Amino acid sequence: MTVTELKGMTWDHPRALNSLVASNDLLKSSLGISISWDARSLLAFGDQHISEFYKDYDLMIIDHPHVPDAVHAGAVLPFEELLSADELAILARTSVGPSHDSYFYQGKHWALAIDTAAQVSAFRPDMSDASPVFWSDVLDLAKTGKLLWPYKPVDAYSTFATLMAQKGAPLAASKLFIEEDTALEVLSMLVELAALVPDFCSKSNPIDIAEELSSGDTYSHGICLYGYSNYSHTGFRKHRLVYEDVPSFDGLASGSQIGGAGIAISSTTSNPTAASRASLLLSLPEIQSTTYGLSGGQPGNLMAWKNHRLNEVTAGFYSNTLRTLERSWVRPRLLGWPDVQFQISLVIHKVLMESKFNKATVNQIAGLYSRYIKE
Numbered sequence: 586m587t588v589t590e591l592k593g594m595t596w597d598h599p600r601a602l603n604s605l606v607a608s609n610d611l612l613k614s615s616l617g618i619s620i621s622w623d624a625r626s627l628l629a630f631g632d633q634h635i636s637e638f639y640k641d642y643d644l645m646i647i648d649h650p651h652v653p654d655a656v657h658a659g660a661v662l663p664f665e666e667l668l669s670a671d672e673l674a675i676l677a678r679t680s681v682g683p684s685h686d687s688y689f690y691q692g693k694h695w696a697l698a699i700d701t702a703a704q705v706s707a708f709r710p711d712m713s714d715a716s717p718v719f720w721s722d723v724l725d726l727a728k729t730g731k732l733l734w735p736y737k738p739v740d741a742y743s744t745f746a747t748l749m750a751q752k753g754a755p756l757a758a759s760k761l762f763i764e765e766d767t768a769l770e771v772l773s774m775l776v777e778l779a780a781l782v783p784d785f786c787s788k789s790n791p792i793d794i795a796e797e798l799s800s801g802d803t804y805s806h807g808i809c810l811y812g813y814s815n816y817s818h819t820g821f822r823k824h825r826l827v828y829e830d831v832p833s834f835d836g837l838a839s840g841s842q843i844g845g846a847g848i849a850i851s852s853t854t855s856n857p858t859a860a861s862r863a864s865l866l867l868s869l870p871e872i873q874s875t876t877y878g879l880s881g882g883q884p885g886n887l888m889a890w891k892n893h894r895l896n897e898v899t900a901g902f903y904s905n906t907l908r909t910l911e912r913s914w915v916r917p918r919l920l921g922w923p924d925v926q927f928q929i930s931l932v933i934h935k936v937l938m939e940s941k942f943n944k945a946t947v948n949q950i951a952g953l954y955s956r957y958i959k960e
Contacts, residue, residue: 586617589859593622593644596630598792599815601646601700601846604882608872615871618863620644627790630846631739632927635660643854644864646846649687652695653920655849662850663693667861676868679887682910688847690918696847697868698885699877703841703913704747704809705906707816707826709798712805716829720774723808723832727781731805733797734782735789736775736937742930743842744809745771750840750914751833757917762954768947772936779937787938799824808832811844812906815881817899827900830909843913845885925957 595601602624612618623642625633635651636658647655655661664673676697677685684698706716712731717723726732736744746756748771754764779787783804786794791810798807799822809831816826830838848867850860866872873884874892889895890903890910916922929950936942 588613589618589856591618591620591643591854591856591860591863592641593620593646594638594642595622595624595646596846597624597626598813599821599881600813600883604877604880605646605867607880608867608876608882611872611876612863612866615866616859616862618859620863627792628739632923634658634923635849639851640853642851643856643860645849645851646699647696647849648844649696649847650916650918650922650926652688652690653918654923656690656695657920659852661695662852662854662857663695664697664850664861664864665693667850667857668865672865676865679870681885681887681890681907682913683843683915684845684885684910687843687845687915687918688849696849697864699846699848699864699868699873700883701843701845701885701890701910702811702813702883703843703845703906703910704743704831705812705828705841705909706831707795707798707807707810707812707828709805709824710827710900711824712802716806716827717808717832718830718836720832720834724778724781726806727778731803732782733789733794733804733807734778734786734809735791735794735807736779736782736786736934737788737790737793738930738934739927740790740809741775741933741937742926743811743844745775745929745933746842746916747809747831747840747914748774750842751835752840755840755914757919757954761951763947763951765944765947768950769942769944772933772942772946775933775937776940776942780940787934795826796822799826812883812902814878814883814899814902817902818881819898821881825900827905828902829905837912838909839912841909841913843910843915845883847885920959921957925954928953928957
């Protein structure tokens with residue numbers, strides 16, 4: 586059988602890279618397609634513009650806020666031109682929460698939800714029985730010295746956005762972009778929380794916190810971590826983690842900022858048909874529930890999240906956090922959003938480091954939105 590060779594770009598973590606590599610043999614046997622994957626850092630995944638590298642690849646794993654910039658740069662192809670309406674409808678019905686629609690922009694889908702994540706909680710089952718449900722529980726736990734919260738700039742922003750949504754004032758919900766009184770309440774709470782967790786949290790992302798929890802014996806809980814099911818697999822690290830819903834004010838796990846990753850097709854690919862067929866199969870249960878999920882991937886397909894085997898090998902990761910995903914908040918798809926998100930993250934991180942903010946801080950955030958959003 587002749588094999589069609591494609592080249593892809595993902596991000597550098599076993600959740601992203603190992604799962605794709607492990608699925609390659611199934612792609613070959615099913616479609617006669619093989620994909621060679623490169624990987625960039627998690628920071629680059631969140632901040633680097635797709636226009637900087639799309640010409641070198643057939644397929645790219647991307648973050649949904651980058652879709653408008655990629656579309657306006659002419660870097661990606663719409664799946665409406667490559668898949669049938671029925672195929673897209675199947676993906677829409679079997680996507681986790683709003684994952685599928687998070688890649689919808691200007692009437693078309695520009696990526697398929699191959700991976701899904703949101704801010705959730707994690708704990709060590711040998712040190713505790715559960716994660717905190719309410720934010721009041723979080724603050725009480727933080728006072729014991731057992732809680733970790735990653736607030737590296739982008740993660741500080743992510744928690745800020747989650748809390749704004751949980752309080753009923755999500756960012757960009759109105760022309761004002763940010764509701765002042767709610768923002769001041771949220772900043773006050775985050776300043777309090779930052780003062781209670783270890784200093785190294787200010788330089789940590791969710792992977793760093795998961796590594797600390799799973800490798801050491803000092804801390805028992807992490808909150809507002811993007812879920813990484815790898816750490817719930819037996820043998821991945823010294824200690825297994827259990828993930829549960831994000832803390833909330835009402836106990837219903839609403840408002841968590843959804844992340845995850847989609848598979849997109851470069852506009853410069855020489856074989857868009859093969860790229861689209863590979864993208865579709867990688868997004869369906871045949872791969873998502875088997876090679877992809879069992880190799881540490883974090884599927885975007887709901888059938889995989891409900892798969893008994895995947896939940897068994899991940900200490901119930903998927904069933905424990907599905908409510909959070911279903912009630913999550915989607916960042917707006919606006920041209921310039923990656924830049925405004927990055928700039929806001931620096932402001933919020935500075936607030937947490939200095940424990941100082943006022944109404945001018947909120948006005949500064951609003952000004953960044955006006956400066957960087959292009960539509």
